[in-house]
Amino acid sequence: MRRQGQGVVRCGWVAVAAVAVLVGGCTGEPVPERTTTAATPSASASPVPSPPPRPEQPEAAGPMAEPSADGALAAATHFLDLHRYAFMTGDTAPLRAMSAAGCDYCNGVVAEVEEAVEEGLLTDRDTSEILGAEATEIRPDEWFSAELRIRQGEIRLLGDDGSVLAVDDTRAVVDFTFALSWVDGRWAVDGVDLAEAPQ
Numbered sequence: 001m002r003r004q005g006q007g008v009v010r011c012g013w014v015a016v017a018a019v020a021v022l023v024g025g026c027t028g029e030p031v032p033e034r035t036t037t038a039a040t041p042s043a044s045a046s047p048v049p050s051p052p053p054r055p056e057q058p059e060a061a062g063p064m065a066e067p068s069a070d071g072a073l074a075a076a077t078h079f080l081d082l083h084r085y086a087f088m089t090g091d092t093a094p095l096r097a098m099s100a101a102g103c104d105y106c107n108g109v110v111a112e113v114e115e116a117v118e119e120g121l122l123t124d125r126d127t128s129e130i131l132g133a134e135a136t137e138i139r140p141d142e143w144f145s146a147e148l149r150i151r152q153g154e155i156r157l158l159g160d161d162g163s164v165l166a167v168d169d170t171r172a173v174v175d176f177t178f179a180l181s182w183v184d185g186r187w188a189v190d191g192v193d194l195a196e197a198p199q
Contacts, residue, residue, distance in 0.1 A: 052084075052085055052088055052089065054085060054091070054094060055078065055081035055082055055085055055094070062074065064078065064187060067140075067141040067142065067144070067182035068137070069135035069136065069137055069144065069146075070135070071144075071182070071187070072135040072137075072144035072145070072146045072178070072180050072187070073133050073134075073135045073146050073148075075098075075146070075178075075180055075187035075189070076133075076135075076146040076148055076176070076178045076180065076189075077130070077133075077148065078098070079095070079098055079178070079189050079192075080128070080148070080150070080176070082094045082095040082098060083095060083109060084125050084127070084128075086109065086110070086113045087113055087116070087122065087123045087125060088122060088123060088124060088125055089122070090113060090114075090116070090117040090122060092109075092110045092113050092114065095109065095110060096110055098187065098188065098189055099188070099189050100181065100188045100189060100190045100191075102190065102191075103189055103190055103191055103192070104191065105191060105192035105193075105194075106189055106192065120159060120160035121157060121158065121159065121160070121165075122158050122160075123155055123156060123157055123158060124155075124156040124158055124164075125153060125154075125155050125156070126153025126154045126155075127153050128150040128151060128152050128153050129150060129151040129153075130148060130149070130150050131149045131150060131151055131173065132147075132148070132149040133146070133147070133148050133149075134146070134147045135147070141182060142181060142182055143179075143180070143181055143182075144179075144180045144181075144182070145177065145178060145179055145180070146177075146178040146180060147175065147176065147177050147178070148175075148176045148178075149173065149174070149175050149176075149197055150173070150174055150176065151171055151172075151173050152170075152171055152172050152173075152174060153171065154167065154168065154169045154171065155167070155168040156168075172196060173196070173197040174194055174195070174196055174197060175194070175195045175196075175197050176192060176193070176194055177192070177193040177194075177195075178191070178192055179191040179192075
């Protein structure tokens, strides 16, 4: 039986200048207003950015190969790589493969990506910077929690022709808290909680 994360929430799409933009960092509380701008329409569409390569799981001998605090941190970091990849490509299969069936946040992200793809929208995202990381073993070799504080990169909402519809350049600092399980020799994300880091 897996431990479910507390306070799991789903990030949403908000209307900004008549287009939808994914906001980085969601909590159950109202999120402070962000400086998200609509891009100025141009006469021609921008080239469609090349999709990023699918994030490869760290090598078999690395931290993710064992149920430990270091392994939990590596797994949480890899999940964030898959999260970015899903929004940039529309490919949710790797993210779903690492998500427990009962992970509300994971299921919400998959649904949002699929909805965006249906609407012809993807995002181009700069890589995030990890500012802090900590993990705790809850039950030996089975349950773990991991906390990552990241500074998000710029996020650009793209139309299906590659045009930039809106930009979120706030580079928000967000705290991610993961509930993870080690099951049958692999990591599963049971829950994710997000909160904007205090200034």
